[in-house]
Amino acid sequence: MSTTIRRDLPILLLAIVGFLYVAEWFFGGNVIPQLSTFKGLMGTMVSVIAWTAVGVGTIYGISSEYYLVRRNRNWQQYVTSGSMFLMMIIMAIIWIWQWSGPGRAVGYAFQSPEWRWWLMNVYSNQTQAQYAIMFLYQCGAVYRVLRVRSMETTVFTLAGLAFILKSIPLFLTVPGVSEIGDWVQGAPTLGGTRAATLTASLGALVIGLRALVGKEQTTIEVK
């Protein structure tokens, strides 16, 4: 495939749509309504492409799982992949069965008792369990980091302790705890947050502009 089709044409399309999107921010609405109409149309196109990609992604996932089973022919893999396919088939059957009734909309199945039973009794429970594991990992990470080994970790630990103590009602009776906690939250944390957000936004803006003028390495590196 020529570089015109693989590289230049996509960049040209990106630039045209990108510039029109930027223009809509400034000149859309009542000034040039066509720009807002164009933005709405593009939004619809993005949704169509994204949902098509969801279908492609599902096929991709099934294919990956199939090849995983072919590579690892042991009982653990059969159980893992088998349970995934079983859940997929059951959910699909429930959805089609519920949807197929007379006068029912596509989303009807999501409200049905059968679908909700699977959601609440199978999916939600394992999600809650995973969240619990996540917080366990979080505690492990906090324990490791809040060890005083250098000047930075000392400051980090003290600031963290000030904020933790401030958040525990018992310690609010100790003079100064609330004030120090509030200061940590309001001065260094807020300042650092604003600085990080500001500089990150500038970085994002510059990369966006660079991509629009076709100088972003990630989008042009096609040999």
Next chain:
Amino acid sequence: MLNTALVEQFLRTGRVMDILFLIFVWLFVIYYITKAGRGAQLPKIRRIAAIDAIREGVGRAVEIRKPVHWSFGNAGAYVTDQNVSETLAGLGVMSYTVGLCARLGARFIFHMPGNPEAIPILEGTVLEAYSKEGKLEEFDRRRDLRYYGSGMMVFTAALAQSFMTEGVAMKIMMGRQPTCMYVALEAAKLQGAIVIGGTARWTAMYSFVLTCDYLFIGEEVFAAGAYVTGNPYMISSLASEEMAKYACIGILALGIVLSLANINFAALMKN
């Protein structure tokens, strides 16, 4: 003061300062890109410790014969909204990491995010990096490109399982991250991996500080792509970002002075 009625004939309400700032940044982007095109000397980028750590981690992966794992998080690598810039920056670093793995002979495993519209660009970046090193045949895409769908918990469980069964020498996670990063990064840490992270999303930065050995903080995510490629156009636009930063600092200082003089600076900036 601005004649609001006149301005609103040509511009949407409250966008005057936005367009002035955008033009300011754009002029500097064009200036520095033109300068790079002429081959003029460009500003130097300081060393980023996390980049050096990537090189070290790939070397370690070769020595201990364990893979390098990369992910953007289960909902990372956005390609359809304002977070595209972060995805592009992450791809630059990923391309560099894959290239190193291919060159040195380390196995690269990519846990792809749940948003399937990103798959072509992600897969393309990995294959292209292997191709550039002339080792495309060494990458088994059916084995090492993983897709788990959109469930966060499925994603984290799959990563943890992969670390335990296949091993992990280095785990890198870049881009806007949801809460899944704790499990993914901490599980890698518990398996003795070098853990590197990077995000420009400030609510996720704190979590990265807790779990990572090396970190791209905020704008470093955007600078990293330019640093690893050494591409003069990318470096040049970073200089324009610096100019915008100085402008922001100037506006902040001006705002403080004017506010002290009882002038409503915030109202002027809302125009």
